[in-house]
Amino acid sequence: MSTVDVLVRGRSPRRPRLSAGRIAEGVAIAVVVLFVLLAVFGPLLAPHDPTATNLAYSFVGPVAGHPLGFDEQGRDLLSALLAGARPSLIGPTGVVLISVLLGVTLSVLCAWRGGRTDAGISAGLDILFAFPAILLAVLAAAVLGPSLTAAVLALAIAYTPYVARVLRGAALRERAEEYIAAVEVQGQSAWLICTRHLIPNLAPLIAAQATLLFAYAFVDLAAISFLGLGVQPPDSDWGTMVAAGKSGVLQGYPAETLGAGVCIVVLVVAVNFLGERIAARRWRR
Amino acid sequence: MLRFVLGRLAILLGALFASSIIIFLAVQIAPGDPVTTLSGGRSLPPAALENLRDQYHLNEGLLAQYWHWMTGLIHGDLGHSIVLNQSVASAIAERLPVTLELVLFAGFLIAVGGIGLGLLAGLRRGILDDAIVLGTAVAAAIPGFLAAVVLISVFSVGLGWLPALGAGSGVVGRFEHLVLPAAALALSGVAVVARITRVSVREESEKEHVETALARGMSNQKVIRRHVLRNAAIPITIVTGITITSLVALAAVVETAFSLQGLGAALVQAASDKDIALVQGIALVLVAAFLIGNTVVDLLYGFLDPRVSLGARAE
Amino acid sequence: MTGPLLGVEGLRVTLPHEGEQQPVLHDLSLAIGAGECLGLVGESGAGKSMTARAILGLLPRGARLGGEVRFQGELVSGLHGGALRGFRRRVGMVFQDPRAHVNPVRRVGEFLTEGLRQQGVSRAEAIERAVAALAEVGIEDGARRMDQYPHQLSGGLLQRVMIAAALVDDPLLLLADEPTTALDVTTQSEVMAILDELRRARGLGVLFITHDLDLAVAVCDSLAVMYAGWIVEQGIAATVAGRPSHPYTAALARARPRVDHAVARLSAIDGRPASAFYVPAGCAFAPRCPHAIQECEAVLPPLQEVGAGAVRCIRAGELTDV
Numbered sequence: 047m048s049t050v051d052v053l054v055r056g057r058s059p060r061r062p063r064l065s066a067g068r069i070a071e072g073v074a075i076a077v078v079v080l081f082v083l084l085a086v087f088g089p090l091l092a093p094h095d096p097t098a099t100n101l102a103y104s105f106v107g108p109v110a111g112h113p114l115g116f117d118e119q120g121r122d123l124l125s126a127l128l129a130g131a132r133p134s135l136i137g138p139t140g141v142v143l144i145s146v147l148l149g150v151t152l153s154v155l156c157a158w159r160g161g162r163t164d165a166g167i168s169a170g171l172d173i174l175f176a177f178p179a180i181l182l183a184v185l186a187a188a189v190l191g192p193s194l195t196a197a198v199l200a201l202a203i204a205y206t207p208y209v210a211r212v213l214r215g216a217a218l219r220e221r222a223e224e225y226i227a228a229v230e231v232q233g234q235s236a237w238l239i240c241t242r243h244l245i246p247n248l249a250p251l252i253a254a255q256a257t258l259l260f261a262y263a264f265v266d267l268a269a270i271s272f273l274g275l276g277v278q279p280p281d282s283d284w285g286t287m288v289a290a291g292k293s294g295v296l297q298g299y300p301a302e303t304l305g306a307g308v309c310i311v312v313l314v315v316a317v318n319f320l321g322e323r324i325a326a327r328r329w330r331r
Numbered sequence: 332m333l334r335f336v337l338g339r340l341a342i343l344l345g346a347l348f349a350s351s352i353i354i355f356l357a358v359q360i361a362p363g364d365p366v367t368t369l370s371g372g373r374s375l376p377p378a379a380l381e382n383l384r385d386q387y388h389l390n391e392g393l394l395a396q397y398w399h400w401m402t403g404l405i406h407g408d409l410g411h412s413i414v415l416n417q418s419v420a421s422a423i424a425e426r427l428p429v430t431l432e433l434v435l436f437a438g439f440l441i442a443v444g445g446i447g448l449g450l451l452a453g454l455r456r457g458i459l460d461d462a463i464v465l466g467t468a469v470a471a472a473i474p475g476f477l478a479a480v481v482l483i484s485v486f487s488v489g490l491g492w493l494p495a496l497g498a499g500s501g502v503v504g505r506f507e508h509l510v511l512p513a514a515a516l517a518l519s520g521v522a523v524v525a526r527i528t529r530v531s532v533r534e535e536s537e538k539e540h541v542e543t544a545l546a547r548g549m550s551n552q553k554v555i556r557r558h559v560l561r562n563a564a565i566p567i568t569i570v571t572g573i574t575i576t577s578l579v580a581l582a583a584v585v586e587t588a589f590s591l592q593g594l595g596a597a598l599v600q601a602a603s604d605k606d607i608a609l610v611q612g613i614a615l616v617l618v619a620a621f622l623i624g625n626t627v628v629d630l631l632y633g634f635l636d637p638r639v640s641l642g643a644r645a646e
Numbered sequence: 647m648t649g650p651l652l653g654v655e656g657l658r659v660t661l662p663h664e665g666e667q668q669p670v671l672h673d674l675s676l677a678i679g680a681g682e683c684l685g686l687v688g689e690s691g692a693g694k695s696m697t698a699r700a701i702l703g704l705l706p707r708g709a710r711l712g713g714e715v716r717f718q719g720e721l722v723s724g725l726h727g728g729a730l731r732g733f734r735r736r737v738g739m740v741f742q743d744p745r746a747h748v749n750p751v752r753r754v755g756e757f758l759t760e761g762l763r764q765q766g767v768s769r770a771e772a773i774e775r776a777v778a779a780l781a782e783v784g785i786e787d788g789a790r791r792m793d794q795y796p797h798q799l800s801g802g803l804l805q806r807v808m809i810a811a812a813l814v815d816d817p818l819l820l821l822a823d824e825p826t827t828a829l830d831v832t833t834q835s836e837v838m839a840i841l842d843e844l845r846r847a848r849g850l851g852v853l854f855i856t857h858d859l860d861l862a863v864a865v866c867d868s869l870a871v872m873y874a875g876w877i878v879e880q881g882i883a884a885t886v887a888g889r890p891s892h893p894y895t896a897a898l899a900r901a902r903p904r905v906d907h908a909v910a911r912l913s914a915i916d917g918r919p920a921s922a923f924y925v926p927a928g929c930a931f932a933p934r935c936p937h938a939i940q941e942c943e944a945v946l947p948p949l950q951e952v953g954a955g956a957v958r959c960i961r962a963g964e965l966t967d968v
Contacts, residue, residue, distance in 0.1 A: 173349040176346050176349070178579065178621055185610065190362070268474060272476040285476070288480055303477075307480070310472075314472035314474075547734060547811070548733075550764070558749055562751055637795045641797075
């Protein structure tokens, strides 16, 4: 039921510093930081050489010194998982950077110029909306040859309309604000106004979008790698590891798939949670 | 209302047209000679290459090529698959039923399971609600390909209840073979729909017009049905529709994982084999399905929310 | 029927806030007879809307209600289920923002008739009564309007529809929560005229909630002025507004800008309105009161009778020029 007439201000006992929500946030941030560190230092932290194959050990279970056992090519699973962090995270980072860059540029252009520029760009973006990201990536793989780069570019292009549309609305609202008009009257150039005033005020929204996008890109790229159209051998990310582990699953050795799967799910849950919290913070401002 | 429907259909046609251009241009964008792309980099005898050139009218201008391609499309000629050595159209026709069954089955699970769980969580409070919120948060993070392999691990290898790969035969056999794939495909969709259902129901029940109905002495049950659910149906329907439509693309991953001979798996295989004509044909079909699905959702939105179809005109 | 149509005695409401029950309404008592209009006046946050909701039992989850509300002599505070619904049907409520309070995806006709239909009234009769109610609020082409959607009507029109909906159940009492605040001035006077006419024609008791003292004086027989969840002054409308006994009422009256002569500076009340959760030991208005003495902040002022009304101020008797 709606509460009317009640102002939640005034003298009231302070909220406890540590609530369940804050603890969860802390955990999520810690998880993300951990994964980033793994991406940077992964191969160095691995107890064994992640590329050393030994087919005799294919899918063998945990052994002394190898707590998780081996993957389909006899590599130490733990080391392979740790080393898999870097290719798994670089792709989504690239996708987010490119699509945010393009999205911000396009949406600001639309908001600033308005009129035909806006109509034209919006129409173009609406067309791109027709393409599910994975489809575009498969198309790119077919035409350009399967590679992480092709997949990243395709996903970035597929996501850009989404980013641009969300930001366009906010950019239009910011554009109409008084302070922009004030700065315009002062004679500042469009470029300066956009970079110094407009975009910084969109920053919280951009941050929330980027976080959400990272989760999508991460999952989509893993799926594309799973299909064999993303990261190519000898490199492997968690997506290819799930695929490679499938034959192990059929033989009753699910360790590789589960290991990669846990990494994927944990990261996605953490990033999604953080994305929601960032978005919620914005509204509470 | 009619204007609204016609408008949406016009947009659909425009988008279909534009998408066909993008798919057509994909071949041109690729580095190197279009012939190389079309032949998939295979070394073919000169006669075969000439054949390709003729077939795709590569000696003529870009616009002419597009024209030939489009007219061919309309007549049902989608080109020839190099790898399968059959017409793209027949290859698609063979594989369409599997994909259709899979998507429909998964769509059914998403609609019934997602909305059901969401209502359970949204209309009550307590442990069930918390459990569903937690469950959906995790399930939403499990991508289709992972769910596929995990389900195989648990239900096929581990428990031996259901078959792992292939399509099976006979009505029961085919159904059995579809259960796990449909479940894998539907899992994250169920989570997404459940969450939006729960949130929408909670939000609507806090709205002021619900207060009005209560103030007039209407029973809780009536108010929930007539006002909360009726209004929440709008965002719920839209999200469910969009989620099911996006299954078109996600099916490819699940089909591959379960070795199902569907359109998606064929697309992935064709991309891998560089069978460009087949890639283009299937991509067209899938994008068209996606666009049509989204248009249907748009139209549904218009029917459910009079502010959209009638326009906001105050008198 | 013994006593007034609506009798509120010592109403207290607390709301759950950050783990505790915080009081938002204190010791409220008022009475409305058939055909009478009582104005409830105060700033935002004073608890006016909360009072109306408390009467109907529409409080948020976790709220606690103390004191008594009697309707036609029967106790209605604390009712549940069917009995509560029955009571609500005999009271009409008009809310402040019609756009938010009317379901946007259902037709106007459905909005008007759904209450009746739930009671088993036939469709034909319900429509008839709805069209009649629309005519009462000045909407002549009722049948056409019934087929339209809320977003196709202007704010003023929609508010009239809300009033018609409140009337279609033939209530005995009408609670109007700032019914004209969201409307422009011209429409405001139209809607006020309709409300006044209806009150006379049907002999309705009306609780008129507003922040506009002038408006209240124009249409109400008696006034109750609220501040921070307390009634600080009650009495005949003209007296309370013309010769206020409570410093807050006086300050409100003084703060109204006048069109007939110019002043150098608009009079305003110092400080900010107290939040609903502000519960001091003494008088809630003391920090802002120009006549406050030390005792004011220490002692809760009781409601004292003054002439035909009542005032909650320990200095009420002494202050001649408030």
